[in-house]
Amino acid sequence: MSIKGKAYIAGIYEHPTRHAPEKSLAQLHADVAKGALDDAGLSLQDVDAYFCAGDAPGMGPLSMVDYLGLTNCRHMDSTDTGGSSYVLHVGHAAQAIAAGKCKVALITLAGKPRSEGQATGTAPRVPTTAAPDIPFEYIYGPTVVNMYGLAAMRHMHEYGTTSEQLAWIKVAASHHAQHNPHALLREVVTVEQVVNSPMISDPLHRLDCCVITDGGGAIVMVAPEVMKSLKRPRIKLLGAGEAPKGQMGGQVDLTYTGARWSGPRAFEEAGVKPADIKYASIYDSFTITVLIQLEDLGFCAKGKGGAFVADGNLISGSGKLPFNTDGGGLCSNHPANRGGLTKVLEAVRQARGEAHPAVQVKNANLVLAHGTGGSLGTRHGSATVILERE
């Protein structure tokens, strides 16, 4: 059974905050839940399905359904694939709606890494679980940034990708962020500024890295009959794909991501091709993340990502593939260090025609959002969704 056309995104909300020491984590979830339901024209009592991931406090749906007051909830899903979780949830919610398990699904994300002062990128994460890989990895000091550095270094080695090409990704994001009043970094930067920013972990510079922010977001997905009763633009889910990728028993290959599988699955279900996509939200924890995923999703050939992103090709209005027109994780926000949900939000804004006028893509009737969660350097989950404005 396909989920094509079986569910719509009716409501979205992005928390305007980037620093919220005065709010609790649960409160941020409630803020965005209310925002997205208001956007859709629905209430808490209309929600019959709730989706959250590892950022939700307590026992995930059990704590949050109770806290939020979702008294009619009859379907729950807390699949956690890190930052891509919420892109997966869009697909999972559509499955549940298509199967008749629910009609109004709420997906929330929130976090406060900025106010909690986490050295998110450069501090090794302390092992707290019985994860089987821990003894063979943790001792060597893997962090977020050096693991992505490994992926970037290998891509450069195999394909000749340069720091200047990677820098163009940040430059494009900054061109978009200047128009987003909520973006953490609104200054337009140049390739030179990126490559001359301090080296954090070879070959990634400070400006190759995403921001660390508080905040959150929420999505409301509904069945077709519910969508008909609402006043918002009809943004239909055409296709969704997901894929895990790991080390494959020691056959490590960092030159591609799970997008190699999740992308084609989504495109096949949607019945469209990469060339048909008018706008793409691409997970941007680091510049290299964007480049490799663009290749894997089929926007350019493997190894040609450097040339593809160069010279402003991702900038709305001048480039061929406008991406992350809210400024993305590189400039705007990365709530809970998980950027998947906000990728869906900007894709919906574009499809609705509600992006900032300076970055709105003309006739953005077909859009894509893609997320990666976990680490490009070890194991991660990829998720792709393709949306169409009816």
Add this chain to the structure above:
Amino acid sequence: MAAKERKIPAPPLNPEVQPYWDGATAGRLMIMRCKDTGKPYFYPRAHSPFTGSENVEWVEAKGTGVIYSWSVLRRAPEPYALAYVTLDEGVTMLTNIVDCDFDKLACGQKVKVVFKPTEGGPPAPCFAPT
């Protein structure tokens, strides 16, 4: 060469992979091989990731290989080189490159295993350029 070497924490131990650390203590790099397929694998585990079978064995690796990729965390108090090394046996493992000039590391560079002390645990297999 880093001014000061980063201290390596002790690995969390569990009985499933104790021979790995016993090998390291004796100066041997141990990997596992699936006897059904003949293929080596990493990291070690009791069931073959290729077949699910427990028909697996520990084998000593030669301890030589090449750097698959590397990244020096320059912002750490004591910068260190995280790397993947592809062993001659064909598996790739996460490790640190040590006893080296961080500015001369390269993908494809030949390296050899060296065992570095950890904080109160068995030694950690690391690699140094040959």
